[in-house]
Structures are given as C-alpha cells and as structure tokens.
Amino acid sequence: MDTTKLKKILQAHTEWLLGNTKGTRADLLSANLQSADLRGADLRGANLGGANLQWANLQGANLGEYAIIQSGPLGSRHDYVVTLWNPSWESEQTRAGCWNGTLDALALRVEEVHKGTRYESEYRATIAYHRAMLTIAKAEKGA
Numbered sequence: 001m002d003t004t005k006l007k008k009i010l011q012a013h014t015e016w017l018l019g020n021t022k023g024t025r026a027d028l029l030s031a032n033l034q035s036a037d038l039r040g041a042d043l044r045g046a047n048l049g050g051a052n053l054q055w056a057n058l059q060g061a062n063l064g065e066y067a068i069i070q071s072g073p074l075g076s077r078h079d080y081v082v083t084l085w086n087p088s089w090e091s092e093q094t095r096a097g098c099w100n101g102t103l104d105a106l107a108l109r110v111e112e113v114h115k116g117t118r119y120e121s122e123y124r125a126t127i128a129y130h131r132a133m134l135t136i137a138k139a140e141k142g143a
Contacts, residue, residue, distance in 0.1 A: 001031050010041055017042060050093055050100065054080045067137035069130045074122040076114070081106075081123075083130045087143045092134060096123070103127050103134075 015023025026046035035055040044064030053068060065086050072080030077097045085092040091102050099109065107127050114120040 001028075001033060001036070003036075006033070006036060013046055014042060017044060048084060049086070049089070050095075051084070052095060053082050053084070054095070065141065067134060067141075069133045069137075071126045071129060074126060075119050081126050081130065083134065085134055085137060087138075087141050092130075094130070103130055 009026050009028070012022075012024045013026035016025050017023070026043065028051050029047045030050035030052075031048075032052045033056050034052045036053075037057050038061050039057050040060040041058075042062045043066070044062055046064075048063075048066055053070070054072075058068065065088070067083075067085045069083045070080055072078075074081065075096065079097040081094065081096045083092050083094045083103065094101060094103050094106050096106055096109075099106070101109070106123070110120055110123040110127070114123060
C-alpha cells in the first residue's frame, strides 16, 4: 500500500475513533503494510486481519485488542514470521514469507518442507515462542 493512501486511511480512522461522522474505521484486511511506518498510530478497532506487517515499524502504536508477534529473519528465505491475533477471531493468523495460515498449519508445513534441516529447528523454536506469547496475550485479554 502506498504511503499516501495509508495516511488517508489512518486519518479517517483517527476521526472515526474521535466520533467524527466523517471518519471511517480502518479496513486493512489483507493489506500489504510491509515496511510501513506505523509509529504511534492508533489502530484500535482497525481490521488488520491478514495484513502483511513484516518490517512494519509499530513502535508506540496502539493496537487495541490485537496481539502481534514477529520473529526473524529465519528460514531458507531469511524472512519474518508474523502472528496476528484478535479476541474476536476463531484462531490466530500467521504469515511466514508468502505463506499464510495458523501456527498449527505452519508446524505441519515445516515438517513437510524442512524436515531434518536447520530451518526445521528455527521454525519449531519460532512456533513455540509465538504460541507462548499468544498464551500470555490471551490471558491478558481474558480469552
């Protein structure tokens, strides 16, 4: 997503958060926010489902109900694994490079593609870390 479009969406979202009738809730469903500068952005209530947040700068961002866990670079592509979770979702969403799914599905994929390699070890450690962090986030949110 280009910077100008993202700024307009975030401005409209801020207006929505303030109760302004001209504002609209940010719908960033499956948006490519790779390397986006989201420092200090108030993303409470924004739809971030499936969004690519790899390399995004989220320092100081208010993510509201969302939990975002990022690890990397790792694996054969030296890419990042990003897990996104919201209490209203049935399960977390995880992106590893161009792959998308749940942590359970990622574990199966790693077994299939990287069995017996160094990358299997890297991914298994990352999956364990993401699961542990999700457990903490869910406990904090009462889920």
